[in-house]
Amino acid sequence: MDIETQVIHGGNQEDPLTGAVVPPIYQTSTYHQYELGGEAAYEYTRGENPTRFALESVLANLENGQYGYAFSSGMAAISAVMGLLKAGDHLIIASDVYGGTFRLVHQILAPLGITYTAVDTADTSAIQAAMQENTKLVYLETPSNPLMHVTDIRAASDVAHAAGKLVVVDNTFASPYNQRPLELGADIVLASGTKYIGGHSDVIAGYVVTRSKELADQIKLIQLSVGAVLSPQESFLLQRSIKTLALRLERHNDNALEIAKFLAEQDQVAHVYYPGLPGSADYEVARKQMRGFGGMMSIDLQPGLDTKYFVEHLKLFTLAESLGGVESLIEVPAVMTHASIPREIRLANGIKDELVRLSVGIENIEDLKEDLRQGLAAL
Numbered sequence: 402m403d404i405e406t407q408v409i410h411g412g413n414q415e416d417p418l419t420g421a422v423v424p425p426i427y428q429t430s431t432y433h434q435y436e437l438g439g440e441a442a443y444e445y446t447r448g449e450n451p452t453r454f455a456l457e458s459v460l461a462n463l464e465n466g467q468y469g470y471a472f473s474s475g476m477a478a479i480s481a482v483m484g485l486l487k488a489g490d491h492l493i494i495a496s497d498v499y500g501g502t503f504r505l506v507h508q509i510l511a512p513l514g515i516t517y518t519a520v521d522t523a524d525t526s527a528i529q530a531a532m533q534e535n536t537k538l539v540y541l542e543t544p545s546n547p548l549m550h551v552t553d554i555r556a557a558s559d560v561a562h563a564a565g566k567l568v569v570v571d572n573t574f575a576s577p578y579n580q581r582p583l584e585l586g587a588d589i590v591l592a593s594g595t596k597y598i599g600g601h602s603d604v605i606a607g608y609v610v611t612r613s614k615e616l617a618d619q620i621k622l623i624q625l626s627v628g629a630v631l632s633p634q635e636s637f638l639l640q641r642s643i644k645t646l647a648l649r650l651e652r653h654n655d656n657a658l659e660i661a662k663f664l665a666e667q668d669q670v671a672h673v674y675y676p677g678l679p680g681s682a683d684y685e686v687a688r689k690q691m692r693g694f695g696g697m698m699s700i701d702l703q704p705g706l707d708t709k710y711f712v713e714h715l716k717l718f719t720l721a722e723s724l725g726g727v728e729s730l731i732e733v734p735a736v737m738t739h740a741s742i743p744r745e746i747r748l749a750n751g752i753k754d755e756l757v758r759l760s761v762g763i764e765n766i767e768d769l770k771e772d773l774r775q776g777l778a779a780l
């Protein structure tokens with residue numbers, strides 16, 4: 402099945418008890434155990450919940466994996482995967498990962514004795530060079546946030562696997578509609594479900610999917626033991642959103658490509674970071690491994706132009722963190738999403754103070770262009 406059909410029919414979307422076409426919300430924390438010490442399929446919602454299980458099976462399907470786990474946030478999903486590491490282990494991460502991921506690695510994992518090397522993962526030889534005896538996993542994010550760098554997942558996986566390391570991909574920006582890392586060699590795919598999967602800026606969620614039973618058992622153990630599970634209500638909302646994932650992403654892709662081309666032609670814009678522009682260094686790899694280029698991009702305004710004035714004077718693009726919702730958003734990573742990265746590291750990774758990130762929504766394209774046109778003209 403194509404993903405356009407999978408979003409409607411993939412996974413266990415029907416309620417086995419009643420045949421309800423929409424899985425009901427099992428809003429219960431616990432279950433009657435009819436026999437003391439007997440084998441009960443459902444005992445306690447942190448471990449088992451039918452609404453969450455239904456979502457998890459859809460997510461596993463969308464990512465073309467076998468085992469899916471839903472968490473209370475994207476960071477909870479990332480933390481669960483990092484839970485595979487122990488003191489003395491080393492990991493390689495992309496140098497421009499999401500600020501929250503960097504904060505987790507730098508401020509929480511490093512003091513526990515888990516070391517890391519941040520490299521430009523678009524350069525496979527840099528991954529190779531950073532490899533150590535004790536490297537356990539290679540953590541990729543592609544397209545990256547906020548510079549939209551694209552890592553060749555197949556090439557990076559080949560290098561990592563040749564050395565016996567695991568490959569993890571954060572698929573938040575692409576979503577499984579645009580990219581399926583497990584098909585490209587990754588061992589684990591994870592994402593913030595808050596973004597394109599949720600799609601309406603009203604849920605915080607995350608997920609992990611793998612094809613490996615061994616990894617799945619470990620993730621399940623962490624999910625159960627740490628307890629950052631997704632609630633039944635939110636599991637329901639995500640399933641509702643997933644039904645329109647393909648439609649929404651198609652429109653995000655179309656709108657963003659047109660906005661990227663439009664912005665590239667404006668005098669006030671110095672650079673557009675979008676892998677769908679043929680002039681972009683990331684274009685060829687993106688075309689090879691992505692179905693569409695996604696709804697995210699960043700821009701540099703010409704030096705001297707007032708970034709603050711620009712982002713505050715748009716009417717449709719709302720100044721807000723997050724991304725992937727139906728409404729267009731705009732933000733300044735240095736002050737907002739990436740403020741948790743020390744400035745010198747942020748600048749070294751190419752994230753300038755004035756960089757502006759856009760999450761292009763599914764509004765009418767002419768209205769979006771007009772909003773940006775008036776904002777730029779006001780400068």
Ligand SMILES: Cc1ncc(COP(=O)(O)O)c(C=O)c1O
Pocket residue numbers: 474475476477499501542546571573574592593594595605606607723
């Ligand atoms: C690429 C990426 N990964 C992970 C996260 C964390 O997700 P959440 O905010 O759902 O915890 C974000 C949040 O913005 C993100 O952009």
